Amino acid sequence: MTKKLYMKSTFPNIFFALFFTFTLTLMAIYPSYGDITLSQIFGDNMILQRDRSVVIWGRSTEKGEKIVVRIAGKVLRTRSGEDSTWSVTLPPMQASGPYILDIVANNRISFRNVMFGDIWLCSGQNSMDFPLSKTGEGQKELLKAEYPMIRLFSVKKKYSTKPLGDIESENGWESCDIETVAHFSAISYFFAKEIFTQTKVPIGLIQATFNGSKIESWLSADILKTFPELKEKIEQIQADSNYLEAKKQEFEVSNQKKWLERIEFLDEGLKENEEIGWESPTMDTRDWSEMYQPRVWSAKGHELADYSGSVWFRKKFTLPTILKNKDLALSMGTIHDYDFTYINGKRIGQTYNESVNRLYKIPKELLKEGENEIVVFSIHFGGEGGFSGIADQMYLRSVERDDPIRYSLAGNWKFKVGFQLLNSKAIPTYPIFRGERNEPTLLYNAMIAPLHRFPIRGFLWSQGDANVGVGKSRYYQALFQSLITDWREKWRTAGINDELPFLFTQLPRHGAKKNLQANTESSWAEMREIQASMSKIKKVAMAVMIDLNEEDNTLAKNKNEVGKRLAAQALKMCYGKTNIIYLGPVVDTVTRFEDSKLLVTFKMTGTGNGLMAKNQYGYLEGFAIADETGKFQWAKAYISNYNTIVVYNENIKNPKYVRYAWADNPDANLFNKDGFPAQPFRNDNRNMPPPPANSIMSLQDE
Numbered sequence: 001m002t003k004k005l006y007m008k009s010t011f012p013n014i015f016f017a018l019f020f021t022f023t024l025t026l027m028a029i030y031p032s033y034g035d036i037t038l039s040q041i042f043g044d045n046m047i048l049q050r051d052r053s054v055v056i057w058g059r060s061t062e063k064g065e066k067i068v069v070r071i072a073g074k075v076l077r078t079r080s081g082e083d084s085t086w087s088v089t090l091p092p093m094q095a096s097g098p099y100i101l102d103i104v105a106n107n108r109i110s111f112r113n114v115m116f117g118d119i120w121l122c123s124g125q126n127s128m129d130f131p132l133s134k135t136g137e138g139q140k141e142l143l144k145a146e147y148p149m150i151r152l153f154s155v156k157k158k159y160s161t162k163p164l165g166d167i168e169s170e171n172g173w174e175s176c177d178i179e180t181v182a183h184f185s186a187i188s189y190f191f192a193k194e195i196f197t198q199t200k201v202p203i204g205l206i207q208a209t210f211n212g213s214k215i216e217s218w219l220s221a222d223i224l225k226t227f228p229e230l231k232e233k234i235e236q237i238q239a240d241s242n243y244l245e246a247k248k249q250e251f252e253v254s255n256q257k258k259w260l261e262r263i264e265f266l267d268e269g270l271k272e273n274e275e276i277g278w279e280s281p282t283m284d285t286r287d288w289s290e291m292y293q294p295r296v297w298s299a300k301g302h303e304l305a306d307y308s309g310s311v312w313f314r315k316k317f318t319l320p321t322i323l324k325n326k327d328l329a330l331s332m333g334t335i336h337d338y339d340f341t342y343i344n345g346k347r348i349g350q351t352y353n354e355s356v357n358r359l360y361k362i363p364k365e366l367l368k369e370g371e372n373e374i375v376v377f378s379i380h381f382g383g384e385g386g387f388s389g390i391a392d393q394m395y396l397r398s399v400e401r402d403d404p405i406r407y408s409l410a411g412n413w414k415f416k417v418g419f420q421l422l423n424s425k426a427i428p429t430y431p432i433f434r435g436e437r438n439e440p441t442l443l444y445n446a447m448i449a450p451l452h453r454f455p456i457r458g459f460l461w462s463q464g465d466a467n468v469g470v471g472k473s474r475y476y477q478a479l480f481q482s483l484i485t486d487w488r489e490k491w492r493t494a495g496i497n498d499e500l501p502f503l504f505t506q507l508p509r510h511g512a513k514k515n516l517q518a519n520t521e522s523s524w525a526e527m528r529e530i531q532a533s534m535s536k537i538k539k540v541a542m543a544v545m546i547d548l549n550e551e552d553n554t555l556a557k558n559k560n561e562v563g564k565r566l567a568a569q570a571l572k573m574c575y576g577k578t579n580i581i582y583l584g585p586v587v588d589t590v591t592r593f594e595d596s597k598l599l600v601t602f603k604m605t606g607t608g609n610g611l612m613a614k615n616q617y618g619y620l621e622g623f624a625i626a627d628e629t630g631k632f633q634w635a636k637a638y639i640s641n642y643n644t645i646v647v648y649n650e651n652i653k654n655p656k657y658v659r660y661a662w663a664d665n666p667d668a669n670l671f672n673k674d675g676f677p678a679q680p681f682r683n684d685n686r687n688m689p690p691p692p693a694n695s696i697m698s699l700q701d702e
Contacts, residue, residue, distance in 0.1 A: 043173045046114055048090070243439075
């Protein structure tokens with residue numbers, strides 16, 4: 001939040017000038033007794049929700065403090081309460097601006113370039129978090145992304161065992177331009193660009209995302225307690241502020257210990273606290289080779305080019321007089337991929353990330369007069385390996401940061417190969433604790449709960465990957481329905497009593513293609529089916545992504561199309577664009593046709609001007625049929641009318657069931673003529689139980 005002391009510097013006559021000087025003198029003698037602060041959601045460049053009453057709130061250092069709020073010619077007055085909190089409610093405003101929001105008490109805070117428009121809360125995991133700069137079209141888009149009426153507020157990635165009172169952001173509200181847009185969520189940027197282009201309404205984006213997060217972490221404790229299997233855990237989290245730290249310690253004991261045991265088994269040199277360990281100062285190194293550091297293994301002519309596995313490095317040094325009797329900092333730059341680092345046989349640190357600069361503290365007790373030795377055990381999985389920083393990053397210094405003395409460690413180091421990885425799967429990736437994004441309520445408490453009082457236009461959601469698993473889809477359905485219901489209910493505290501629009505993305509294709517996966521369980525297909533069922537809830541809509549992936553990349557880098565599809569749903573649902581095509585074909589009925597064929601009819605209202613096969617050959621892919629035995633075979637299919645398809649297989653005389661795009665990574669080329677893909681479907685969900693009873697749904701009007 002940007003705070004500015006704002007005072008008028010011109011006065012109509014000398015009397016007021018003298019009065020002003022006198023007032024300043026009094027303020028110096030008698031300081032103001034209290035200051036006001038505001039929630040961090042308020043700041044320069046912010047968007048306030050149009051056509052809604054908007055609450056402005058904060059705190060004062062004193063109770064009963066007089067506060068005046070001015071914006072767009074409107075003046076509101078209040079006092080801070082007994083608990084020192086205060087708030088005022090702005091009346092609904094049309095899309096307009098820019099304005100200055102001025103809050104005056106004993107101090108004065110002014111926010112500039114404030115607009116009234118529509119705010120969308122964009123949340124979820126990797127796909128929604130994916131920045132514009134990493135998309136296929138991102139680099140070109142960066143050069144032309146000058147949209148000052150689009151603003152972004154990035155919520156800091158944070159977690160908490162209890163709901164927090166305020167939100168945090170690294171940069172506050174940012175206007176969209178070529179300097180800021182690179183880190184915008186690509187989906188939300190393309191969504192906002194399309195909405196603004198069509199409506200000219202200022203668009204605010206609140207991005208609250210966390211990579212790899214499960215849906216449970218985005219739900220409130222209130223709603224999760226209604227799930228019997230989660231009630232006890234929620235109560236434990238609420239009662240124990242150290243819950244997450246305890247889970248982390250438990251994880252490290254059970255997982256990281258096993259990982260280390262595997263490493264020790266593979267590498268004969270990793271025998272810590274034993275004389276034979278290669279970190280030992282008494283190690284015989286006559287058969288060790290020498291290598292200049294820093295120098296990555298992928299460099300031309302490198303001794304370890306194309307090598308994957310572990311390598312031990314060591315370098316002796318004589319402690320300079322100026323560094324004696326001091327705790328030291330050891331800097332080594334980046335090392336690919338993992339390292340354990342020792343001084344005189346004692347481990348002083350380890351890092352499990354190839355992009356982190358190594359900076360370890362060396363306690364003075366571990367150093368000795370004369371010669372000392374640094375040993376680095378590294379594990380490399382391919383590509384660049386070894387010390388990958390620059391020479392200036394390899395040094396010793398005092399832990400006092402202002403000490404200018406640097407003792408360089410660049411130069412020749414001894415090295416010896418430990419174990420070679422002929423197969424990268426011989427050693428798993430180091431297990432990293434991810435409880436902050438998986439444990440229930442933690443992300444909701446820190447990244448969603450503090451926003452409830454801030455009016456918005458609706459939600460954008462992209463999540464599901466982290467919850468995929470065979471047999472988990474029905475559980476996810478209950479959680480997803482509960483999230484929609486719960487978030488809408490929580491925003492009623494902002495005076496929003498109608499159903500806030502909730503737009504989300506369906507899972508894209510994933511993984512490698514398999515032979516007729518329609519005969520096997522597909523957890524990704526089941527999850528897509530559950531996601532599609534959410535469209536029955538009022539003011540909920542889904543963007544189909546089954547045609548989007550890139551070289552088996554789950555993140556589907558073509559975010560432009562994803563954003564446009566979500567925008568089409570919003571333009572229809574929220575912006576009165578009644579003639580817009582906003583969805584692809586959705587299956588309606590499956591009936592018998594000419595005895596040995598099935599006729600699939602699609603709903604086409606608002607979903608296009610007829611069916612088409614989108615490939616260079618013009619035939620349909622991804623259909624499979626089965627008789628009453630349920631054993632599926634690939635089927636032939638052709639478009640018979642603007643909204644019907646005939647599906648058949650000559651070897652199946654009495655077909656009963658049909659599936660389309662039913663696989664983790666299916667063939668899918670059925671579209672409408674307006675470019676929207678058909679939803680995957682099946683009509684054989686015989687084993688699907690009814691929706692769980694503990695979730696509340698208000699259904700769309702048919």
